[in-house]
Amino acid sequence: MSIIINQTKRVLVQGITGREGRARTKLMREFGTNVVAGCTPGKGGQDVEGVPVFDKVSEAIKEIGQIDISVVFVPAKLVKNASIEAIEAGVKLLLLVPDRVPLWDAMKIAAVGKEHNATFIGPNTLGVLSPGKALIGMIGGRADAARQWFNEPTPGRTVGVISRSGGMTSSCGYYLSRAGIGISTLVHVGGDSVIGLPIPDVAEMFQQDPETDAIVIFGEIGGSQEERLAQLASDGKITKPIIAYIGGAAAKEGTRFSHAGAIIEHGRGTHQGKVSALKDAGATVVPSFGDLPQAVLDAIDKLQASAL
Amino acid sequence: MARLHEYQAKAVLSRFGIKVPLGKAAQTASEASSIAEEIAAKVIIKVQAWITGRAAKGGIQFADSPGQAKQIAEKLLEMKFGNFPVCEILVEQAIDIKDELFVSIAIDDAKQAPMLLLDAKGGSGIEDRADTVAVIPIDLEYGVDSETVRKVLVDSPIDAANHDALIDAIGKIVDAAKQCEARSLEVNPLVTTKQGEIVAADCRMTIDDYAVFRHPELGIEIARELDHPPTKLERIAYDVEQADHRGTFYFAQLPTDEEKSSKGLIGFHGAGGGGSMMSMDAVSSIGFTLANFCDTSGNPSAAKVYRAARIILAQPNLVGYFGSGSGVASQEQYHSAYGLAKAFWELQLAIPAVIRLGGNSEDRAVEILQDGCKNLPTTIEGYKKDDTPAFIAKRFAELVTANGSRSWTAPARNIPDFVGNDKSYSFAIEGGTVWIDHKNCNEQTSTFVVSNSSELLTLNDNSKPITTVSEEDLANKDSEMIALEIECRRNATPVVFVDLPISGLDPDSRLLTPDPFLPCQ
Numbered sequence: 155m156s157i158i159i160n161q162t163k164r165v166l167v168q169g170i171t172g173r174e175g176r177a178r179t180k181l182m183r184e185f186g187t188n189v190v191a192g193c194t195p196g197k198g199g200q201d202v203e204g205v206p207v208f209d210k211v212s213e214a215i216k217e218i219g220q221i222d223i224s225v226v227f228v229p230a231k232l233v234k235n236a237s238i239e240a241i242e243a244g245v246k247l248l249l250l251v252p253d254r255v256p257l258w259d260a261m262k263i264a265a266v267g268k269e270h271n272a273t274f275i276g277p278n279t280l281g282v283l284s285p286g287k288a289l290i291g292m293i294g295g296r297a298d299a300a301r302q303w304f305n306e307p308t309p310g311r312t313v314g315v316i317s318r319s320g321g322m323t324s325s326c327g328y329y330l331s332r333a334g335i336g337i338s339t340l341v342h343v344g345g346d347s348v349i350g351l352p353i354p355d356v357a358e359m360f361q362q363d364p365e366t367d368a369i370v371i372f373g374e375i376g377g378s379q380e381e382r383l384a385q386l387a388s389d390g391k392i393t394k395p396i397i398a399y400i401g402g403a404a405a406k407e408g409t410r411f412s413h414a415g416a417i418i419e420h421g422r423g424t425h426q427g428k429v430s431a432l433k434d435a436g437a438t439v440v441p442s443f444g445d446l447p448q449a450v451l452d453a454i455d456k457l458q459a460s461a462l
Numbered sequence: 463m464a465r466l467h468e469y470q471a472k473a474v475l476s477r478f479g480i481k482v483p484l485g486k487a488a489q490t491a492s493e494a495s496s497i498a499e500e501i502a503a504k505v506i507i508k509v510q511a512w513i514t515g516r517a518a519k520g521g522i523q524f525a526d527s528p529g530q531a532k533q534i535a536e537k538l539l540e541m542k543f544g545n546f547p548v549c550e551i552l553v554e555q556a557i558d559i560k561d562e563l564f565v566s567i568a569i570d571d572a573k574q575a576p577m578l579l580l581d582a583k584g585g586s587g588i589e590d591r592a593d594t595v596a597v598i599p600i601d602l603e604y605g606v607d608s609e610t611v612r613k614v615l616v617d618s619p620i621d622a623a624n625h626d627a628l629i630d631a632i633g634k635i636v637d638a639a640k641q642c643e644a645r646s647l648e649v650n651p652l653v654t655t656k657q658g659e660i661v662a663a664d665c666r667m668t669i670d671d672y673a674v675f676r677h678p679e680l681g682i683e684i685a686r687e688l689d690h691p692p693t694k695l696e697r698i699a700y701d702v703e704q705a706d707h708r709g710t711f712y713f714a715q716l717p718t719d720e721e722k723s724s725k726g727l728i729g730f731h732g733a734g735g736g737g738s739m740m741s742m743d744a745v746s747s748i749g750f751t752l753a754n755f756c757d758t759s760g761n762p763s764a765a766k767v768y769r770a771a772r773i774i775l776a777q778p779n780l781v782g783y784f785g786s787g788s789g790v791a792s793q794e795q796y797h798s799a800y801g802l803a804k805a806f807w808e809l810q811l812a813i814p815a816v817i818r819l820g821g822n823s824e825d826r827a828v829e830i831l832q833d834g835c836k837n838l839p840t841t842i843e844g845y846k847k848d849d850t851p852a853f854i855a856k857r858f859a860e861l862v863t864a865n866g867s868r869s870w871t872a873p874a875r876n877i878p879d880f881v882g883n884d885k886s887y888s889f890a891i892e893g894g895t896v897w898i899d900h901k902n903c904n905e906q907t908s909t910f911v912v913s914n915s916s917e918l919l920t921l922n923d924n925s926k927p928i929t930t931v932s933e934e935d936l937a938n939k940d941s942e943m944i945a946l947e948i949e950c951r952r953n954a955t956p957v958v959f960v961d962l963p964i965s966g967l968d969p970d971s972r973l974l975t976p977d978p979f980l981p982c983q
Binding site for chain 2: 265299399
C-alpha cells in the first residue's frame with residue numbers, strides 16, 4: 155500500500171499545455187502515473203503526450219469519467235480559479251504545485267474545499283511519490299533516476315516521509331534508501347504557511363497505511379504543524395514511531411528563510427518549541443540531518459525486536 | 463518591503479475610514495521639529511523599527527515643544543537595534559486615552575483562515591495574556607460577526623456608549639486586512655479618547671509577499687519579509703532576482719554583532735529552502751556566524767548563481783564561503799559550478815570555499831569548480847550528495863583554521879585586458895557582453911572555442927571564432943557563454959570573458975560602503 159497516489163489513481167493535469175505541465179505529464183507517465191486527461195481553457199481537442207486535452211474540468215469528467223486527483227500547473231495567480239473549478243466539478247483531491255500563490259487565495263480554496271468535502275496538497279509543493287507505483291507533481295526528476303534513488307517498500311522496514319521542503323523530500327528518500335530502508339510514500343506538504351494537507355493530516359494517513367512501519371518528518375521553524383503532530387502522538391492517535399529533523403535551529407526571529415512558512419513570529423514556531431513538543435510526545439528528534447538514517451534504522455530494529 | 467512601517471500602516475487604516483492621530487514621518491531632527499510646530503500641541507515621537515517593546519527600549523518619547531521634539535528626534539535617529547539603524551521617526555499629536563483594546567488579525571495555519579484576536583485591556587504585555595484574548599473567526603466573504611464582537615465588549619469595562627463605534631472600527635480594520643491581503647494586522651491599542659473618538663494609536667501591518675503585485679497602491683518596493691529596512695546589497699540582490707526569472711534567488715543580510723565567540727563571519731550560499739536552512743544549522747552549530755542567508759534554487763542559470771556569489775562576496779571581512787543545499791538536487795549542478803567558478807576567479811578569492819554540489823551531474827560539477835579555480839590563492843573544495851552537511855562544515859572549519867582565520871574583503875573584480883579593446887571581438891547577451899580575444903586566438907585555440915560554444919560560434923574567414931546565430935537567439939545564452947569562459951581558462955587559453963556588470967556593485971565595486979548596513983536610504 156501507499157498513501158495519496160498509486161498507479162490506479164486517475165489523474166488530471168490542469169495547465170497541461172504549458173511548458174511545465176507538458177514536461178511533467180511526460181515524466182509522470184514514464185514513472186507509472188495514470189494521467190487520463192488534461193485541461194487548458196481554449197486548448198480543448200488537442201492532445202499532450204497522447205493525453206486528451208479539454209477546455210474545462212467538468213467536460214473532462216463528462217467525457218472520460220471520474221478524476222481522483224487534479225495536478226495544478228497553472229501560473230500562481232490563476233491557481234485559485236483553477237482549483238475552485240476542479241472542486242466544483244467534483245474533484246476531491248488537488249495537488250497545487252505553483253510557488254507564490256497568494257495567501258488569501260489559498261484560504262479561499264480551503265474554504266471552498268471544506269464546503270465540497272475536497273482537500274488539496276500544497277500550494278508550493280514538489281509533489282508526492284510512491285516508489286514502484288506512481289508520482290504526482292515535479293518530484294523525482296527523471297524516471298530512471300527516481301527508480302534508482304528511492305527504494306520500494308520492504309516488509310517491516312518501510313517508512314513514510316513527510317517534509318515541508320521540496321528538495322529535502324527527495325533528500326530524505328535518497329539517504330533512507332541508501333541505508334536500506336523502504337519507502338511507502340514521500341509527501342512534500344508544501345512550503346507555504348497555509349497548506350491544504352499539513353503534516354499531522356498526512357501522519358494520520360500513514361498511521362492507517364498497513365505498509366508504513368514508521369514516519370519520518372523533515373520539519374522547519376514557523377507555524378504549528380510539528381506541534382500538532384506531537385499532540386496527535388500524545389493523544390495516542392499516532393502510535394507508529396516518529397523520527398524527525400527540524401530545520402532552522404540557527405534562524406533568528408522575524409526574518410523569513412526562503413519560503414513563506416519558515417518564519418518565527420511573536421515567538422511562535424521556534425525550533426526549541428517544536429523539538430521539545432515532539433520529544434515530549436515520544437518522538438525521536440535528531441540534531442543533525444546526517445543522523446536521520448541511523449535513527450530510523452534503530453527505530454525499525456526496536457519495532458522488530460518488540461514484535462518477536 | 464512587505465512589512466509596513468507604523469506610519470505607512472496608519473495611512474492604510476485612514477483610507478479605510480479609521481481615525482489615526484495627526485502626524486507625519488520625519489527623517490531628520492529639523493523635520494521632526496517642524497512637524498511638531500504644525501501640530502502645535504504635545505507630541506509623541508516613535509522610532510519606526512520592526513521591534514517589539516519599543517517604549518521599554520527608549521524608542522517612544524513625548525515632547526512638549528518643537529525644540530524638545532528636535533532634541534529627542536536627534537537621539538532617536540541615532541538609535542540602532544541589532545545591526546539595523548533607525549532611519550525614520552513618527553511625530554504625532556499625543557492623545558488623551560480613555561479605554562484601550564488590543565485588535566489583531568492573524569492567519570491561523572491550522573484552521574486555514576483569518577482570525578480576529580480581541581482583548582479589552584490592550585496596551586503592552588499582550589503576549590503574556592494570551593489566555594484572556596478572544597479569538598473570533600473571520601469569514602472570507604462576510605468578515606466578522608458584530609454580535610460576537612459586541613459580546614466581548616459587553617464583558618469588558620469599556621464604556622457602553624462607545625460600543626457601536628468600536629464595532630464599526632473593528633469591522634473596518636478587518637476589511638483593511640482583507641482588502642490589502644495582510645498576513646497580519648495589529649492595532650495595539652485601538653483607543654477611545656476622552657473626547658469620545660475611536661483612534662488607532664499604533665499599527666503593525668505585514669502584507670503577503672505573494673500578493674504585493676496586486677497592491678501597487680501600497681508602494682511596496684521589495685516584496686520580502688525582513689526584520690529590517692532593505693540594505694543596499696539586498697536592494698541590489700532584489701533587482702538581480704527581478705531581472706532573471708530562471709530559478710529563484712533569495713538574499714538577506716543577517717545581524718552579526720551579537721556573537722562574540724564566533725569562528726568568524728562567512729558568506730553563505732544555500733540551494734533550496736529546507737536544504738539551505740539545514741546547511742545553515744550545520745555551519746552555525748560549529749561556531750561560524752552567517753553574514754547572510756542566500757538561496758539559489760529551482761534550476762537557476764549560471765549567471766544567476768554568479769551574481770549571487772558576487773553579492774555574497776561584496777560583504778566585507780569574511781573568513782570563508784560555505785555553499786550547501788538539499789544534497790540531492792534534481793537540477794543540473796554544473797550550471798552552479800560554472801557560475802561560482804567565474805565569481806571566485808573574478809574576485810581572486812583568497813578565503814577557503816567549501817561547496818556541496820550534490821545532485822544531478824555532481825561529478826562533472828565538482829570537477830568544473832575545482833579545476834576552474836585551481837590557480838586561485840586559496841583552497842576551494844567541491845562535495846557530493848554522499849557527504850553530509852555536518853562533515854563538510856567540519857572540513858570548512860579545518861580550512862578556515864589552516865588559513866589562520868584571516869578575514870578578507872573582495873577587491874574590485876578582475877577583468878582581462880582584452881575586454882574593451884577594439885582588437886577584440888564582442889557581442890551582446892542579456893545583461894552584458896561577451897568578449898573574445900581574437901589576437902590570441904591561434905587556429906588551435908579558435909577551434910577549441912568553437913567546439914566548446916554549444917554550437918553558438920563558428921570560425922570566420924580568418925579562422926577566428928564569431929557568432930553563428932542571431933542576436934536574439936544569443937540573448938539568453940549567458941549560461942553557455944559562462945561555461946565557455948571557464949572551459950577556456952581550464953584549457954589554459956583564457957580568450958573568452960563574459961562581462962556581466964551588476965548594477966550598484968560595478969564597474970567599481972569600491973563604490974560599496976564598508977558597512978553595507980549603514981545607509982538610511
